[in-house]
Amino acid sequence: MAEDISRHALAHAHPREVRALIRQGKWRLPTAGLCQGRVQANLVILPRDLAYSFLLFAQQNPKPCPLLEVTGPGSTEPVQTAPSADLRQDLPRYRIYRHGQLEDEVTDLMAIWRGDLVSFLLGCSFTFEAAMLRAGVPVRHLEEGKNVPMYITTRSCQPAGIFQGPLVVSMRPIPRPLIPRAVQATARFPAAHGRPVQVGNPASLGITDLAQPDFGDPVTIRPGEVPVFWACGVTPQAVAMRAKPPLMITHAPGHMFLTDLEDEALAAY
Amino acid sequence: MAEDISRHALAHAHPREVRALIRQGKWRLPTAGLCQGRVQANLVILPRDLAYSFLLFAQQNPKPCPLLEVTGPGSTEPVQTAPSADLRQDLPRYRIYRHGQLEDEVTDLMAIWRGDLVSFLLGCSFTFEAAMLRAGVPVRHLEEGKNVPMYITTRSCQPAGIFQGPLVVSMRPIPRPLIPRAVQATARFPAAHGRPVQVGNPASLGITDLAQPDFGDPVTIRPGEVPVFWACGVTPQAVAMRAKPPLMITHAPGHMFLTDLEDEALAAY
DSSP states (O other): OGGGSOTGGGTTOOHHHHHHHHHTTSOOSOOTTSSTTEEEEEEEEEEHHHHHHHHHHHHHOTTTOOEEEEOOTTOOOOTTTSTTOOTTTSSSOEEEEETTEEEEEESOOTTTOOTTEEEEEEEOHHHHHHHHHHTTOOOHHHHTTOOOOEEEEEEEOOOBTTBOOEEEEEEEEEEGGGHHHHHHHHHTOGGGTOSOSEESOGGGGTOOOTTSOSBSOOOOOOTTEEEEEEEOTHHHHHHHHHHOOSOEEEEOTTOOEEEEEEHHHHTTO | OGGGSOTGGGTTOOHHHHHHHHHTTSOOSOOTTSSTTEEEEEEEEEEHHHHHHHHHHHHHOTTTOOEEEEOOTTOOOOTTTSTTOOTTTSSSOEEEEETTEEEEEESOOTTTOOTTEEEEEEEOHHHHHHHHHHTTOOOHHHHTTOOOOEEEEEEEOOOBTTBOOEEEEEEEEEEGGGHHHHHHHHHTOGGGTOSOSEESOGGGGTOOOTTSOSBSOOOOOOTTEEEEEEEOTHHHHHHHHHHOOSOEEEEOTTOOEEEEEEHHHHTTO
């Protein structure tokens, strides 16, 4: 089982190999640190009759919802980002929501799959965090071994059909002299949330206490550091849950889909 | 009528004023050169049941189909890009296609409008041509008072539902020393076709004779100049016509929709 294979051994594996291990049930853990330099993706699966509104929502809110690929109804292969992959069984863990309620957490979708399901793959912050590290900008929650702190803001997304709700942001404390570098490094990746939405003023987003994130863990903000906020991939899931669709399937938090795309390719997407 | 108002007088007008003139029937001519510095948009209107596939097509082919806004079914006001505008009467001229055939050219859509129509506004090359001129890069078809030459390529768009077909490109001859500048100036505007898709090798796109464009006019290529190709907004119209939808409405060529957006705002879209 999962314990047999070390994260370190898969740090530079090809995503195809790791997807195969996952499909064989040999990896059920979060995917952070695997296949470094490759794009990992958020997954949202919805019935076809809600797909238009969700696609439009993503189109209108590209910072929290950067679309990498949308499959045809019933199709399980993301032909553009991971040919030969099977979205029903190549993620380590899935969550199934019915009418907005978490119903189950499963390790494959073989039993539940239907011909009317449309899969959306969305860019993920792992891509821009790698870019920050390459640019010499520290990423605090990685240093502290925590989940990134996330906050529900008072800023509304542009609504589409039943999908509406607030923007969710993630926060990383950045030493003041490195702010321009952090902005530039992340702005290169609009398909992975892109540049920050706010620098240094949590109140303007309606955030009153950085020590109490709505999701994830609080992190240390050191003297001389400024909280910087990026649009977060939790946004579309939070919005979809509010909309209470009859069925919605997502990856389990941290258990992302490994695409074949190289991070750098997204810079020129 | 149109002859009473000079293009020059409207070169720096606010788009709202020009839309009002159009709505009053006082301007029926092409919109090139009007409201300089503001974003002009291609318009494609389709029935709701085809909107998902067309939206997905645009999402998957962002270079030829850079979406600026999508209205709700039946809505005539593009609230994000031109609040208070009416898409049924604020363009100088429209084309109505039924089953892929041009049926009529009209000056408003009041009689034909239906509650299931979805409007797509797509970025237009005027935005990046203005950026080229500001960067000191010549734009030949403007110098020669012609339409830009356009070519159907052998490169396929990523299909979505009934929408599929070849990429159409526009060509501008660029003096070799100015190629990097032309690329950089246009790459800043992904919402207006962005960077070129090809530099200097028409054969790689299946283009055999630059003197015989599929649409528009041939232009002079001088010694030391290289043909540079950009994805063209004619692509989605050509693709939609191939798909023969029961009803499709577009702007008449050159008779674009004037949004309130400033060109420069698109650089940070």
